[in-house]
Amino acid sequence: MASEDTSSDSNSGDYPRASGAAALGARLRRLSERIDRDAGRLYAALDVRFEQRWFGVLNQLVLHGPRSVGDLAAALGVTHVAVSQVRQALVAEGLVAEDRDPRDGRSRVLRLTDDGEALARRLAPAWDALSAAAVELDAEARDVLAALDRLEAALDRSSILERSRRILDSARP
């Protein structure tokens, strides 16, 4: 390496190693993609037309019956837009139907169609297997979920932004 080494003053020592937050974010993203992709492959292996991102909405409808877009968003902890996009796909697939709420014309209530119910029954074993795999992984990795809980709690106490600002301010009096 070191063709002619970073010519200028890059070795003056004031550059950070700085892999910290960026690396943490990237690792989390990578892991989530890995899990989502594997779930998708499982559905493909079972020869079922189903996408992992549909799971949240479909599962809520299975567990709790018809629900509005907003309620689903709140239950899943995502924006109504995300639910609306899934809704569009699910309606196009014929798995879900939407009715206007008679008591509130703004609201669209989603419900499973017969096809949707059938697909949910068909996928139940796969969902169970994925769930069991997650439990197994959590045990094997010795409480990742608990660690993520602690991370979320710590971020709720004070965000990365707040922490960084404090550190930045205290470093420069």
Place this chain on the structure above:
Amino acid sequence: MASEDTSSDSNSGDYPRASGAAALGARLRRLSERIDRDAGRLYAALDVRFEQRWFGVLNQLVLHGPRSVGDLAAALGVTHVAVSQVRQALVAEGLVAEDRDPRDGRSRVLRLTDDGEALARRLAPAWDALSAAAVELDAEARDVLAALDRLEAALDRSSILERSRRILDSARP
């Protein structure tokens, strides 16, 4: 609820709770977005035109000097496409320049411009602060990073897909 309860046999007990893998993936994604967004806000608060996703490439160039797209992708653990997209943005911003490798005409070697060096020096304190914040968080959440290490190792041993398939097969003899 139970308006008329999911008519058919949804209460025959074969629906899964099944929040497992989906929830894990979603939580990881959410956390990574949270961290990336905060980093972006820190740059904005400092009144610097910089996006978090540029960090990996820029930091590599700062630390190791000129590098090809492929080398950067390997070092960062992403695809060459991701690096290429960042390259395009960085060149458009005037922070990075690209030369053809005289020894290999296929290869584009990226290097910091003077503006790029200046920006890196300007952002160094912020990067240090983000890094320190990540260390602080890791300590406060009691070794999340170690837990993520264990999770990655477990996934390397056997993916979610493999685990799910095994569980699925063993459940249905």
Place this chain on the structure above:
DNA sequence: ACAGAATCCGTAAGCGCTTACATTTCTCTC
């Protein structure tokens, strides 16, 4: 009763990655 605010939802565009495919250049074998 009715104007203005609040709420519910939809579309558009972007982010930071990915896979799939095309293009250019190099390298190796005959």
Place this chain on the structure above:
DNA sequence: GAGAGAAATGTAAGCGCTTACGGATTCTGT
């Protein structure tokens, strides 16, 4: 020294979310 195959990079499109914005409906205060 020519041509097959491999390697480096680019472009296009998609994924699963987000913010920004706008349309339609309902609620609130006077």
